[in-house]
Amino acid sequence: MTEILKTEGLSRYFGAVVAAEDINVTITEGEIVGVIGSNGAGKTTFINMVTGYLPPSAGTIAFDGHPIKGLGPRKLMRKGLSRSFQIPQLFLELSVLDNLSMALSASEHRHLEMLRPVRTPERIAAADEILNQMGITQYRDEMVTAMPQGARKLLDIAIAMLANPRMLLLDEPTSGVSTDEKHALMDTVMEVVKRRGLTVLFVEHDMEIVRKYVTRVLAFASGVVIKDGPVEDVLADEQVQELVTGKRQQKPTEGKNDTQDETQKGGA
Amino acid sequence: MALQKSEIMLVVAAAVITLLSFAVPDWLAFTTTLAIASAMVVLGVVMLMRAGLVSFGQGLYYCIGGYAVGMGGRFLGITDALVLIGMGVAVTVALAMLLGLLLTRYREIFFAMLTLAFSMILYGILVKSQNLGSTDGFGVGNWTLLWFDPEGGKGSKTVLWLATAVGLAVALFLNRYFGSAIGLACEAIRENEVRVEYMGMSRRQILYINYVIAAAIGSIGGSLTSLAAGHVDPTMAYWTISGEFVFIALLGGTGHVAASFIAAMIFIMVRTYAVELFPNSWQLILGTVLLLIILFLPKGIWSLFTRKRRVAS
Amino acid sequence: MLTVWAILIDGLIYASWLFLVAAGLTVIYGVMRILNMAHGSLYALGAYAAASALGWYYNGVGDQLWIALAMIAACAVMIGALAGVIMERGVLRLMYGRDEVLMLIVTFAMLLILEDVMKLIWGTTPYFAYQPYAAMGRFNIGVLTVSGYQLMVVGVSVVVGLALWFWLERTKIGKILRSIIHDREVSEAMGVNVRRMFTITFMIGAALGAIAGGVTAPIISVVPGVGVEVIVVAFAVVVTGGLGSITGAAIGALIVGLARAVSIHTMPELELFIVYAVMASVLIFRPHGLFGQAVARKI
Incomplete structure (x- = not known):
């Protein structure tokens, strides 16, 4: 190794x-x-x-x-070093799906596209997949402000994972x-971590x-x-x-x- | 890419305006043209608002667009409206690319006041420029549109059609833009800049592109205004004009492109009457309505602004 | 050599005026985090109040210089504090806790309202109150002549600056205000009546704006719109020095004042830009101004 x-x-x-x-x-x-x-x-x-x-x-x-x-953070993300936060750093007044779509477009380096809708079918599918893995599908179309703390933590970590990192802090x-x-949350997270080999x-x-x-x-x-x-x-x-x-x-x-x-x- | 519902709506609205233009009196056609032109500048303000920024200096580009049309005809002998508008956009983009380097470092009141300061510099230059008519400005020469020569250039109907067509193009573009990756990225910056960087995006790059496009659209609005009014003067860059654009943007809200056009129409109609009826109270009304909007319509119009304070641990 | 002296003296005079104009703006921002766009209107209010009071006084009541000067001060302070308390209690109070940039738009709305209110009260014809300016004559400094009134403005500016410094650094209220500047929530938890302090601060800031206008009234013709130009220049000064800092406002005023004097005496066509050029070049190297502090942010 x-x-x-x-x-x-x-x-x-x-x-x-x-x-x-x-x-x-x-x-x-x-x-x-x-x-x-x-x-x-x-x-x-x-x-x-x-x-x-x-x-x-x-x-x-x-x-x-x-x-x-x-x-800076940006270059490190591109190198495959991603992180989550003690206090979730989310776009509170955007929907959960938009939070994830944004993360996906950024990880594809396509966040400067002007004419194509950010919610492409592929991104929606990828967002649904991670929501499902994290067990927070029910908040998909809610604003982040409507989520409880535990779900916000999971969304924060999900966003960190969508950057396709090699290492996650x-x-x-x-x-x-x-x-x-706590245990349920960590079980969920570690399951995804193992699946992605991080x-x-x-x-x-x-x-x-x-x-x-x-x-x-x-x-x-x-x-x-x-x-x-x-x-x-x-x-x-x-x-x-x-x-x-x-x-x-x-x-x-x-x-x-x-x-x-x-x-x-x-x-x- | 199939047409979305709001795209169809915008096309229909443009078609209706074009059809109605044959029936309405000249003054209404003129008012509508001004409203469409103002709405474009307002859309630039809205683009910035979606990124959490308030510009008190969008008049800078409105003025450049206007003067480009005037000066292009006067000094270069260019008459084609589209070329004149294009010149304004070119100058605007060049300047916005320069100013954007400094402005994208700032947020909130700093951004607001710096944009204001820059537009006031242009105002100051124009006031001191004797050969551009100083405070009086100057008349815009006759113009043509492709193969048309509209009644010596002042044809109110032709300029309305032009404004409608250009307005439709801009509205369709922005409708896409607001739902695109970069459009959402601007909102993301308003919501949480730390996360934006930790998604691997550059805040400054996004804000910079957004700023330059907003400026270009503002310039088109200024060009159309000067084509319609047949006159330009330095007040186009004066900061209270920029303040009016902020007012219209708040009135319409940042939810949909159409809102800016509707709000601009309301604003210009009301102003036409208010200035006649209460010449010394127009700003009083404006200020009061502005306070009322902020107080009683915070959601919808304001919700996009109340940027959640970044939580300090 | 002559030019150098002329630049220094003109620069100092202009800087004093700039400081007077900017002081209230920076005090209010420092304590309340509100950039008061209506500051220029308060300046105009002070100018109108002083001009109409002087008009009344010199129109047959008397012609004592010191009474005239006292009237300027009294009228400006009264109208400034009155307008301040109305604006703070009547409007701003409803908006506390909102975004800084929203507060900017709120003060913009107040500016629009005040501009028309002044037109309704004083009309649109210009007011002149040149008598104190004329009465104070001109002095020779070497080969240069300087107006006595403008020298007095320098004095007023120094006195205002010292008074503000004393108020913030040496009085109990000043201590409380500094605690609010440092950490509003903690001060509130310690029993500071933040709302009352805000009212006091806004009244003082507003009165400072009105004093600047009152003092300027004898030098200019008071017409609608005099205040609107002031806010932009005042902002440039305050940003150069660092928003919210009194020292910053003083240094910013000196730099901008001297730069403008240099420009007037050597390249008059650049007079207008120089203010913004100074501001822009300071901001490129120190984004928060000379004495400004970046807000720490944690994640």
């Missing part, structure tokens, strides 16, 4: 604040990688840097062997979704979901990757338990006060 994403010394500072520092990650094609860490640990900063939303302060990023630092796909819906990196707070879908985990704390490895190893790691999954997994032991303070700093 080939390396698809590789970052070296990737860092981002906001003034004196360290949002991410010296992140060295290599992801192989086909991997499904979970990213964990408390709020403010640098997860979203990492995704924003990789997808061209935030320029890194230092370091390099390579996608498929080519340096991509400095490229999902920023907290289950946040804002009720606990009992490399996935996703940010998640729920360790149960991480265990269920992921083979490898990156644990972030205070802007640094503190642990990177197979899911069981990382979740069993003491430092990870203290800083990330902590209290839920294990009773606090002695001498941990210092590091807990650090978590709070990182989470600020």
